[in-house]
Amino acid sequence: MDRTDKRPSALVSCQDCGLLQRRVLLPLGARASCARCHAVLYQQRPLRLEVLLAMTLSSCLMFVSANLFPMMSLQSKGAQSSTTLIGAIAALWQQDMQPVAVVMFLTTMLAPCLELALLAYLLIPLYCRRAPRGFVPLMRVLQWVHPWGMSEVFLMGVLVALVKLGRLAEVVPGAGLWSFCALIILLTVNAGFLDTQGLWRCYRSLRQP
Amino acid sequence: MSMQPAVLPCRVCGQLSRVGAGAASWRCPQCHARLHARKPASLERCWAYLLAALLCYFPANFLPIMKTSTLLSSQEDTVLSGVVYLWSSGSWPLALVVFVASILVPLLKLLSLTFLLLSIHFRWRWAPLQRTRLFRLLDVIGRWSMLDIYVLALLVSLVNLQALATIEAEPGALAFTAMVVLTLMSAEVFDPRLIWDASREDGHG
Numbered sequence: 001m002d003r004t005d006k007r008p009s010a011l012v013s014c015q016d017c018g019l020l021q022r023r024v025l026l027p028l029g030a031r032a033s034c035a036r037c038h039a040v041l042y043q044q045r046p047l048r049l050e051v052l053l054a055m056t057l058s059s060c061l062m063f064v065s066a067n068l069f070p071m072m073s074l075q076s077k078g079a080q081s082s083t084t085l086i087g088a089i090a091a092l093w094q095q096d097m098q099p100v101a102v103v104m105f106l107t108t109m110l111a112p113c114l115e116l117a118l119l120a121y122l123l124i125p126l127y128c129r130r131a132p133r134g135f136v137p138l139m140r141v142l143q144w145v146h147p148w149g150m151s152e153v154f155l156m157g158v159l160v161a162l163v164k165l166g167r168l169a170e171v172v173p174g175a176g177l178w179s180f181c182a183l184i185i186l187l188t189v190n191a192g193f194l195d196t197q198g199l200w201r202c203y204r205s206l207r208q209p
Numbered sequence: 210m211s212m213q214p215a216v217l218p219c220r221v222c223g224q225l226s227r228v229g230a231g232a233a234s235w236r237c238p239q240c241h242a243r244l245h246a247r248k249p250a251s252l253e254r255c256w257a258y259l260l261a262a263l264l265c266y267f268p269a270n271f272l273p274i275m276k277t278s279t280l281l282s283s284q285e286d287t288v289l290s291g292v293v294y295l296w297s298s299g300s301w302p303l304a305l306v307v308f309v310a311s312i313l314v315p316l317l318k319l320l321s322l323t324f325l326l327l328s329i330h331f332r333w334r335w336a337p338l339q340r341t342r343l344f345r346l347l348d349v350i351g352r353w354s355m356l357d358i359y360v361l362a363l364l365v366s367l368v369n370l371q372a373l374a375t376i377e378a379e380p381g382a383l384a385f386t387a388m389v390v391l392t393l394m395s396a397e398v399f400d401p402r403l404i405w406d407a408s409r410e411d412g413h414g
Contacts, residue, residue, distance in 0.1 A: 074368065
């Protein structure tokens with residue numbers, strides 16, 4: 001054990017159980033998992049900046065259209081109403097449910113919006129082989145924001161609302177809902193490609209040529 | 210903690226750095242984030258959020274979260290009666306999803322986190338791998354409890370057909386939101402590495 005490389009860069013610490021382990025060189029596409037708790041330690045895969053950037057920019061577009069167009073509309077005996085995401089939040093606010101409205105705003109609008117904007121801001125310069133300004137603090141914000149974006153849960157909420165209302169009146173899914181479905185698919189694919197360790201490596205290589 | 214490791218990982222950039230004894234706090238040489246062997250005051254903060262969530266659990270489940278008024282009648286619904294309504298109207302797959310997301314998951318989360326915290330307090334060495342897996346599961350499914358809030362918001366904003374029918378949010382929704390956010394925060398501050406610290410003290414590792 002004494003002759004092994006003990007420099008910090010040759011080691012990796014498991015996030016879930018804290019065990020220090022020696023890094024090994026992996027074949028492309030493989031992942032290393034913790035010997036003790038089986039959490040994923042790191043993956044060996046190429047950083048696909050162009051794929052990430054394309055996914056992020058199209059997610060931004062879908063996010064905008066999902067918020068502009070109505071999610072669904074309701075028709076019953078001549079009366080009609082439709083709602084957007086922000087409209088649903090505003091309705092909660094008007095009924096003296098301000099704390100609930102704030103939580104919903106943070107989890108379905110602000111967090112996903114901030115995450116996409118940050119990713120776009122960081123990925124565009126990296127793709128052009130330049131180090132983005134404020135990379136370090138922004139990566140910290142990104143990590144902090146990530147768990148609070150709950151778009152996929154909201155999509156399931158729309159489905160449940162559709163079924164609940166379908167018994168009472170005629171419900172028509174709107175353009176916002178289709179954009180939202182596309183957004184969720186894009187975000188899921190994007191999360192599969194996103195490798196924050198890879199972004200750090202890329203940033204380091206640009207800072208110290 | 211007497212067995213302070215000499216190498217600390219950075220939570221932000223993942224880089225490990227060697228730290229000397231004596232200094233009160235360390236910062237990551239790459240990104241200047243504070244380095245901690247474990248999340249600071251993890252147990253205390255986790256208990257605080259958990260107890261607050263437990264206080265909200267009962268009003269969240271027994272107070273009505275919405276009121277449906279039509280021309281002829283008005284009806285108040287709790288989280289559970291919403292599930293029963295979905296079930297009785299024939300859409301049992303969705304009823305199951307809502308039941309799991311808004312009733313089972315919060316309850317499971319409160320009980321499991323209490324169990325995990327107690328197991329750390331009493332330094333159990335029993336099945337650390339299973340306990341870590343339990344925490345990972347909680348971390349993944351916890352966010353789905355927000356489901357009912359989103360459904361409520363959509364119903365409230367859509368069913369507003371002045372004379373015909375309206376749906377209003379009721380105080381139960383406040384308690385429910387508070388409970389969900391508090392359980393999310395307690396899982397966020399929980400450090401699963403503490404589970405393994407008890408078995409580390411026998412001298413190996």
